[in-house]
Amino acid sequence: MNQLDLGGRCAIVTGGAQGIGRAIAQRLIASGAKVRVWDRDDRLLAAAVAALGSSATGDAIDVTDPAAVARATRSALEVYGRIDVLVNNAGIAGLNAPTVEYPIEEWEKVLRVNLTSQFLCCRAVAPHMVKQRYGRIVNIASVAGKEGNPNAVAYSASKAGVISLTKSLGKELAQAGVLVNCITPAAAKTAIFDQMTAQHIDYMLAKIPMGRFVQVEEVAALACWLASEDCSFSTGAVFDISGGRATY
Numbered sequence: 001m002n003q004l005d006l007g008g009r010c011a012i013v014t015g016g017a018q019g020i021g022r023a024i025a026q027r028l029i030a031s032g033a034k035v036r037v038w039d040r041d042d043r044l045l046a047a048a049v050a051a052l053g054s055s056a057t058g059d060a061i062d063v064t065d066p067a068a069v070a071r072a073t074r075s076a077l078e079v080y081g082r083i084d085v086l087v088n089n090a091g092i093a094g095l096n097a098p099t100v101e102y103p104i105e106e107w108e109k110v111l112r113v114n115l116t117s118q119f120l121c122c123r124a125v126a127p128h129m130v131k132q133r134y135g136r137i138v139n140i141a142s143v144a145g146k147e148g149n150p151n152a153v154a155y156s157a158s159k160a161g162v163i164s165l166t167k168s169l170g171k172e173l174a175q176a177g178v179l180v181n182c183i184t185p186a187a188a189k190t191a192i193f194d195q196m197t198a199q200h201i202d203y204m205l206a207k208i209p210m211g212r213f214v215q216v217e218e219v220a221a222l223a224c225w226l227a228s229e230d231c232s233f234s235t236g237a238v239f240d241i242s243g244g245r246a247t248y
Contacts, residue, residue: 015090019190170236209244
C-alpha cells in the first residue's frame with residue numbers, strides 16, 4: 001500500500017460503516033488521518049468503529065435530514081476541532097424498473113439519499129473548510145452518472161447530479177483552498193448489490209472491458225489521494241475508475 005501523508009488531518013466519511021465507505025475510512029486512517037464515520041445503521045456503525053480502531057469515532061445520522069447533518073457537523077468539530085476532509089459516500093441503488101413504470105416515491109427517495117444528502121453535507125461542512133483555508137471534498141458518483149443505466153433511472157440521474165454538484169462547488173471554492181472532486185466507479189461487490197436484480201448486475205459486468213467489478217480498496221486508494229495535499233491542482237473534476245467502461 002502506498003502511503004500518503006494525512007497526519008493531523010480529520011475526515012468525515014458518510015455511509016462509512018460498510019463497503020466503499022469503510023474501505024475509504026480504513027485507507028485514510030492508514031495514512032494518518034482521524035475519521036468520523038457517519039452512518040444511519042447503529043449496529044454496523046458500532047462494529048465499523050470498533051474494527052477501525054482508536055483513530056475512528058462514529059455518529060449515527062440520517063444524511064438526508066438537514067438538522068441532523070448540522071448537529072453531526074458540530075459534533076465532529078467538538079471531537080476533532082477541525083474538518084479537513086469530507087467524503088460523501090452514502091447512497092442506495094433503488095429499484096430496477098423501466099422509467100415509465102418507475103414509482104415516483106422511489107425516484108424521490110433515491111434522489112434524496114444519493115444527491116440531496118451530498119448537497120446537505122457540503123453545505124454544512126464547506127464553510128468550516130473555507131474559514132480554515134483548507135479542505136478536500138470527495139463525492140462518490142458512478143459511471144452510471146456519465147452513461148445512464150437502463151432500468152436504473154433514479155440512480156443514474158442522481159449520480160449525474162453528483163457530478164454537476166461537484167463541478168459547481170469546485171468552481172465556487174477554487175480560490176478558497178478547498179478542492180472538490182468526484183469519483184465515478186464501476187460497480188463494486190458490496191451490500192448495494194442486494195438492492196439490484198441479477199439481470200442488472202450481469203448487465204453492469206458485461207459493460208466493463210476488464211471483465212471484473214472494481215474492488216473497494218481500489219476506490220479507496222483514489223479517494224485517499226484526492227483527500228490529500230498531493231491533490232493540489234484538481235478541482236471540479238471527475239475521476240474515472242471503471243475498468244475501461246467510460247472513455248471520457
